[in-house]
Amino acid sequence: MKSKLIAASLLLASLCVPALATDQQTKIRVDGMTCPFCAATTEKALSEVSGVKSVHTNLEKGVITVCAANDAKLDEVSLKEMLLKKGFTYASKETSNTCKAS
DSSP states (O other): OHHHHHHHHHHHHHHHHHHHOOEEEEEEEEESOOSHHHHHHHHHHHHTSTTEEEEEEETTTTEEEEEEETTSOOOHHHHHHHHHHTTOEEEEEEEESSOOOO
16 A cells, blocks of 8 residues: 555656656847848747747847747857858857746
8 A cells, every 4th residue: 555655656756756757948149130020030930939929129229038948959169150151159158947938
C-alpha cells in the first residue's frame, strides 16, 4: 500500500511540473532595422519559432522583445542566421526569467 501511495504521489508531482515552467523574455538588439516593414518581417520570422508567444519591436532602440517558452530555439547562432537572412545584423541579446508586458 505504501509503495502505491508513493507511486501515486510521484505521478501527481510529475504532472504538475509543466505548470511550474515559466516563460523567458529575450531582448534582441538588431542593427539595420529602420522601417515598419523591417520590423514586421522580422517579427513574423521570430513568431514562427516553436515556443514563441509574442514578439514586439522598438524601432527607435533597435530592440526586439520576445516572450517564449524556455525551450524555444533563441540561441545566438540561430538568431544570427535568421536575422542575416532578413538582411539585419544580430548585435546582442539579454534574457530574463519572466516576460513583462511591453
